[in-house]
Amino acid sequence: TQLLEQSPQFLSIQEGENLTVYCNSSSVFSSLQWYRQEPGEGPVLLVTVVTGGEVKKLKRLTFQFGDARKDSSLHITAAQPGDTGLYLCAGARGSNSGYALNFGKGTSLLVTP
Amino acid sequence: DSGVTQTPKHLITATGQRVTLRCSPRSGDLSVYWYQQSLDQGLQFLIHYYNGEERAKGNILERFSAQQFPDLHSELNLSSLELGDSALYFCASSEGGARRETQYFGPGTRLLVL
Numbered sequence: 001t002q003l004l005e006q007s008p009q010f011l012s013i014q015e016g017e018n019l020t021v022y023c024n025s026s027s028v029f030s031s032l033q034w035y036r037q038e039p040g041e042g043p044v045l046l047v048t049v050v051t052g053g054e055v056k057k058l059k060r061l062t063f064q065f066g067d068a069r070k071d072s073s074l075h076i077t078a079a080q081p082g083d084t085g086l087y088l089c090a091g092a093r094g095s096n097s098g099y100a101l102n103f104g105k106g107t108s109l110l111v112t113p
Numbered sequence: 114d115s116g117v118t119q120t121p122k123h124l125i126t127a128t129g130q131r132v133t134l135r136c137s138p139r140s141g142d143l144s145v146y147w148y149q150q151s152l153d154q155g156l157q158f159l160i161h162y163y164n165g166e167e168r169a170k171g172n173i174l175e176r177f178s179a180q181q182f183p184d185l186h187s188e189l190n191l192s193s194l195e196l197g198d199s200a201l202y203f204c205a206s207s208e209g210g211a212r213r214e215t216q217y218f219g220p221g222t223r224l225l226v227l
Contacts, residue, residue: 041221042117042203043156044218090156103148
C-alpha cells in the first residue's frame with residue numbers, strides 16, 4: 001500500500017507553461033520533502049515543509065503543505081526544459097532513534113522547447 | 114555530486130546468486146539508509162543504520178541483509194536472487210539520523226537479474 005499518492009503520474013508540457021503536481025495521503029506526517037531525480041542519478045532534495053499551511057518558494061517552484069499535514073503540492077511557473085525529471089514527495093515516519101522516508105511513486109515531467 | 118559513493122554502478126547476475134552492494138556515506142555522516150527503486154513499486158525504504166546499529170527496517174526481504182562497519186561504510190547483501198529483485202538500489206546518508214535531516218543519495222547500483 002502506497003502511503004503517498006502522487007498525481008499526475010506523467011506530465012508533458014511545453015516550455016513556458018505552468019504546472020502543479022500533487023502529493024496526497026490519508027496519514028499525517030511531521031514533515032514532507034520534495035525531491036527531483038534525473039535519469040541515472042539519485043534523488044536530490046528540493047525542499048522540506050514542516051508546518052501545516054506552510055508555503056516555500058524556490059525560484060520558480062512553489063511548495064505548499066496542507067493545513068492538516070496530509071498533502072502537499074508543487075507548482076512550477078514558466079517551466080523550462082531543465083525542469084524535466086522525476087519529482088518525488090516523501091514523508092517521514094518513525095521516532096528520533098530511527099525513521100523511514102515513505103516515497104510516492106513520483107510524477108515524471110517532460111518539458112519540451 | 115552528493116558525496117555518497119556506491120559501487121558497483123551496474124551489476125548483472127543470474128537467479129539464485131548472491132551479490133554485495135557497497136556504500137560510502139558523506140564524510141562525517143553517521144546514518145546510512147538503503148532504498149530499492151523499481152518501476153512498479155517506486156522508491157521503497159529498506160533499512161536504516163546509525164553508527165553501526167540497525168535503527169529502522171522497512172520492507173526488506175529475509176533474503177536481504179545489511180550492515181554498517183566501524184568506518185561507517187555499509188554493505189547490502191542480496192542472496193538467492195530472483196528476477197523481481199532487478200531494480201535500482203540507492204544508499205543515502207545523513208548527519209545524525211533525525212527525521213528532518215536531509216538525506217543525501219548516492220548514484221545508485223543498477224541490478225539486473227537474468
